[in-house]
Amino acid sequence: MSEPTDPDKLIRELDWNLLRTFMFIVQEGSITLAARRMMLQQPSVSQALKRLEARLETPLIDRGPSHFRVTPAGQMLYQECLDIFGSLSRTIQATQGAEDVVTGKVRLALLSRVESPFFDQLLSGFHAAHPEVSFDLEVMSSKSVQQAVLEKSASLGVGLVHEQHPSLTYQTLYRSYFGFYCGPSHPLFGCEGLRMEDLAGHSSISFRTDQLWDALRPIALLRAQHRLDDRVIGYTSHLGEALRMIIAGLGFGPLPVHVAQRFVERGELWRLPPYGNALEIDVHVLRHKSARLNRAELAFAEMLDARLATVPLSERTYSDGS
Template structure:
């Protein structure tokens, strides 16, 4: 049950969240229309009330402590619950309103999601849409994400997941490159070819292939690595070698004959292989704005 001490802390905890999100007292104070010194005193009062140090402060930096991080996470959950209460009160609106924050891998965001942004916003003029590039694991609560898209064999189990289709990794090269260097017919032959890879981690150049009971782990090499799918595809089109891509990235280039798929009979294991999963937090109450986005995505993004 609520007590007087908790009620007194609620506004200060909400302000604490803003300071963390803004990264400084100055930026948070500007947002609130108060002075940085007044905001600093408020945080000091909150620290005294909680008997815990929230920030390590110097004249130039503001670093949240480990205890402060834990309190921040719980405070964010509190504010999100309050936001849901506001959404309930807004249910009488005839049209969905509010902000939706969506995260997705870079290539999927630009190729698959981005073309649907304008028609969605035109259909729902009172919704604001924020898109975030997220190519790795994310914490939806900490980063304020409402819905995320993942290309994976293992969707997060603690979230609701809607499968919109499947995505496979494919190898391709330009006709000119294959005419000059030959077409590989087995994964082991890739060691004799120029290959384009992401270059993000130490293992990006190690490609795993499966066909029935046969598996091969191939260390490839090449003179060009880039973690931008369109730039990497342009390099493939220009004859720089063989590249690995999610199939939706090369769909148009295949249809246009700009690239040719190789080793089609082999399954390639790696990041961005598996199902296209749209995931969001379970809730007894879902804001209307999220419900219409989910329905729109299911209708228009099934691949």
Template sequence: MDIRQLKYFMAIVEEGQISRAARRLHMAQPPLSLQLKMLEEELGVQLIERNTKSLRLTEAGHALYQRAEQILGLVDTTTKEIREFDQGLRGTLAIGSPPGIGHLYMPPRIAEFHATYPDVNFQWREGNTYRVLELLDSRVIEVGIVRLPVDEHTYDWTPLVTEPWVAVTRRLPGESRPRSITLPKLAREPLLMMQRQHGIFSHDMVWDELRAADVTPTVFCESDNVMALLALVELGLGAAIVPHSAALLGSSDNLHIMKIAGCRLESAVAITWLKGQRLSTAARQFLAMF
């Protein structure tokens, strides 16, 4: 197993079809199929199920994809570090952020950075805080925007902003539009909430506020996808509690955003990186802009 085979495997997984992966890799389909077969024979496991129109990863294939992402990310970082000794500030800077808050902070800084360092390109990945930390841990990205708190023994960070969590309800024609609502009143509807994930404490923070208000709500759905929660609100299936910037992602005439009165439900946002990691020059200069 070598780096080339891992790149081939990742392309097949990401494209969903060997033919599309072959076009992406600028090679013929039969040699690519042969490489996948050789990789499976070498490892002694089936990596991809081929009995459907689109390919599907096996459990072993999923594990290899995660490892390949880490390995190729480390190879790319190492390559960039070595090239910097001779080429100066150039190459690709990999960053990550959640939707919403990332859209507020990243574009103007990328534009400013590009004006100063035009030879640096960007790879910008999006995902929730759990995914951004996962990408940092595997060194696929160097810096990312996350919602605090995170493990202070693993990450360094620079705080950016503290924003409130808000309630989002369905807006009905002719209905009054109050600017705020209390948790007990909000909990009369089924709640739609962010999902609890390992190492991410926002979920616990919301539940702490509900307990403090002596509220035991009916939770209709939990998800790590804010847009999914807002879509359910728009269909009248409940009320969502989400960060304000996330609520703005799905802002429409059918949704009503309100402050949550009587509690201090806030989310701190920071740009973070792995503690002790040697950052590329581009990453260090980018962080300096924050």
């Protein structure tokens, strides 16, 4: 009499395809029908059953020319097979479901004070759809935004663009208009009917991108045309700091009209000329053409593309204040 097979060794060495084949044989009540269901030759299925019975050292099916009966051991094994493959199926479904829950981090490089209801709604909608995703938002100059995307340290960038880099793609996120403003302590505050020449000789604030070769070139051209560069006493790459210096009275300077308007309404800023010829500036989304995005970044980019495609630029263009 042979020694019983060690259960642990049996589990390690058992071919699970044999269990699957046995389950189909019982369900079909026939080796022939099981072979047809599995798209195999009948001898292959019959041989698989023999191998399983030999491995377990017990008959599982009593079969003959005129009968087919599952033995008690076979019934017990069949129930276990149903449980095993049912659990496996549920596990696979759960795993697939888990993959549907997008997780990860979206890294964005942004110029300061990106004030856009469209962008805010994008973030809100994405968070509602994928609450497990986290964000890492870093504020920097537009030049640094482009460099971060080129170096792939940021998934996407949002900034001003003068010259496009061949390795990046660019989409207009929104269009804004710039005007000149001054704070309450400035000599021109409250003055109406001013002309551009009235600004000459007054101290001013400038963005680092406010140069003839950079992203805010239209502002630089206007400055040069009216000789407004003689007394630039404050430079910054951040909109918030430009706003601070202008309100504090250090000088007049350029600001996005839709950002400045609420400060005008509160009496903290005063609009200066040009009044009816606001300077059009586009804010772009930057992406690297060969960047490999994680699932969170890819989902964010897909939602961004979908919303850019459905919301026309006219609805992403903010008032020039005229």
